[in-house]
Amino acid sequence: MTKKGFTLIEILISGSIIFLVAIAVYSVFASGVNIWQRANETRSYERRVRLVSEKLSRELRNTFKFSNIPFEGTEDFIAFAALVENEVGRISYFLNEENIFCRRYQTYPESFQEEEIGEVDKLSPEVSQLNFSYCYLDNATGDYKWKDKWLKEEQDSIPQAVNIELVFKRKFGQESKFTKTIFIPIGTGEQKIELK
Numbered sequence: 001m002t003k004k005g006f007t008l009i010e011i012l013i014s015g016s017i018i019f020l021v022a023i024a025v026y027s028v029f030a031s032g033v034n035i036w037q038r039a040n041e042t043r044s045y046e047r048r049v050r051l052v053s054e055k056l057s058r059e060l061r062n063t064f065k066f067s068n069i070p071f072e073g074t075e076d077f078i079a080f081a082a083l084v085e086n087e088v089g090r091i092s093y094f095l096n097e098e099n100i101f102c103r104r105y106q107t108y109p110e111s112f113q114e115e116e117i118g119e120v121d122k123l124s125p126e127v128s129q130l131n132f133s134y135c136y137l138d139n140a141t142g143d144y145k146w147k148d149k150w151l152k153e154e155q156d157s158i159p160q161a162v163n164i165e166l167v168f169k170r171k172f173g174q175e176s177k178f179t180k181t182i183f184i185p186i187g188t189g190e191q192k193i194e195l196k
Contacts, residue, residue, distance in 0.1 A: 045168060049178050052101065052123045053164070057182045059091055060162055064186060069111055070152035071159070076130045078162065090118075095130040101166065128175065129167035134159040135187075160187040 006014075059082050063071065066081035069090045073079065079092035090111035092104045106118035134150040136159055137143075150159055166178045 045176060048124050049166070049168070052166075053178070053180050055103070055123075056093060056164065057180070060182045060184055063158060063184065065158060065188075069108075071150060071157075072152040073132050073134060073150040073162070075132060075148050078132050080158070095127055096122075098125075099127050099169075100125050101127045101130060124166075124168070126169040127166055128169050129165070131163075131165040133163045133165075135161040135163070135181075157188040158184055158186060160184065 060080065063080040063082055065071075066088065069079075069081035069088070071080045077092065077094045079090055082089060082091045084091070084105055088108050090106045090108075092106075094102055094104070096102050100122045101124040103121045103123055104116065104118045105121075106113075110118050133146045133148055135144055135146055138145050144160060146163065161181055161183045163179070163181045168176045168178070
């Protein structure tokens with residue numbers, strides 16, 4: 001009577017083959033999950049950017065000239081008069097200390113306070129850079145030009161367009177840039193020329 005069974009060598013070889021197959025299946029599964037996470041993060045990022053840019057575009061296109069709340073802006077801050085829920089107020093967009101792109105709404109009385117008060121919405125986290133620039137008509141040359149600041153002391157008008165550039169930090173060490181130019185229908189941004 002002969003004994004049937006596996007030798008130690010056969011068991012080691014078959015165990016090694018099963019181990020290699022398991023590692024291959026796991027690596028394919030792990031890379032598939034990683035690709036899915038990146039795609040999901042990209043869709044989430046694109047959706048967030050689209051919502052933020054549409055809200056800003058809608059509010060900028062609906063701004064109006066209001067003597068008590070001037071249009072003003074710098075490279076990383078913009079504020080303008082707007083109508084929110086049938087009330088005149090001041091809307092501003094800025095980057096806070098925590099690198100979160102924020103929107104602040106101030107009612108008409110709140111807009112006269114020296115300190116920044118009002119309702120703040122955190123729109124998008126992980127913003128590493130925010131740049132606004134403002135389009136105006138240069139009366140001397142008749143050309144449209146861009147500048148980094150729209151100061152209320154210099155201008156009594158609203159720019160022709162506002163360009164926004166956002167740079168986002170993403171989860172996997174990548175940075176994504178979003179740029180949009182928003183044209184303002186009532187923009188009259190003319191550079192005044194002082195005659196001497």
